Amino acid sequence: MAKLMDSKLKNIIEALIFVSIEPLTEENIRKVLEEFPQEEIDKAIRELLQSFSDNEKGIQVTNSGGGYLFSTKPEYDSWIKRLLHIERKNKLSSAAIEALSAIAYHQPITLAEISALRGVDSSHTLKTLLQKKLIKIVGRKKCPGKPLIYRTSEKFLTYFGLNSLNDLPTQEEISKILEEENNFEK
């Protein structure tokens, strides 16, 4: 009986993720399944993730943007492109990525501060990032000129497959990649 219950809970969560366009947060799952104890829900989520990780399925449940989301498995990329008649996805420009990392690590941040960090006027780049909804305006700074303050958005997290800002590359990872680059150039 208990066994039946578990799989049912797992299926409910699967259905919930299916209808969610935004990443489905654990908080939301708990709200919907309020009559079930926490540990059973956690167990069901683990089982659900497990059941998608084997080779039986073309899609998987990913944990990004602060919640759970269905996505296709990377190895089927070329088939999807065939279906959608897309040759390649647009990548962000290097200026955009650079501005994004400046914002991600120094937020909340103003345009002037971003430009100072990069040594380059970033107003145009910020406009693009706002249009792409990768950053958002969160208010104005209480200083002369009352400049707008920017933060990265939830879409920023999903775009890079991060679950939260804590998942940003760490200082060690950054140092490692910088070292690799140096070695490569030698």
Place this chain on the structure above:
Amino acid sequence: MESTDSYKVRLEVFEGPLDLLLYLIKKQKIDIHHIPIATVTKEYLEYLNKKKRININREAEFLFMAALLIYIKSRMLLPREKVINEEDPRQPLVHRLLDYQNIKGASAILRKKEDEEHLKWKRTSQPPLLKGEDLELEEVSLFDLAEAFFSLMKRRESQDFRIIKGKEFSVEEKIKEILTELKKNSFLDFLDYFYQQESLEEALVSFFGLLELIKTKVVVAVQEQLFQAIKVWLTKDYYAWQN
């Protein structure tokens, strides 16, 4: 001519002056904390000089950094009293370079993550449907279109003070323009589009172009609800028509 072009490309590879400076430091295998300002300034200026014409908008930032380097160099040359407690004039720049280097490193990692994520398709990242009929929208009749067009033109007319006659327009040209716009944005707001037209003549030619596209069923004009904006979409016939 060719040489100036290649330098131009070179400069534009760098995201900005900090990027260029970091490159020079790395190339010389210099310790970032002990930058020999004289050498680096010389190298930096050489890079800038290679570019013959300066595009003020883009190069202002590079020039600003050159000025800063020269300033630091001059401060280091000048003899000073009370040397003990004074900060190394290079220090603020070193801090900026280190901060920037971290941003560069993080960018490289984020770029890798972007590549990985691009392989995982999500339902949210699916492009908007190109087929108008799937959206359960009402197709707009030619009369509606013409009516919207003429009321718009009347409104425009009262705003125009004078008309400067410019170039002539062809229907073919406008058809191409409309299609490029549609491919870029997947739909076109009818009123917005005609509002952008500079003269009555241009608007008329565009309108004929649009009618032609509707006639050949390459595009479809739809209205989500009565009195709402009219939108123009590509149809699936467009792909057939293109071949």
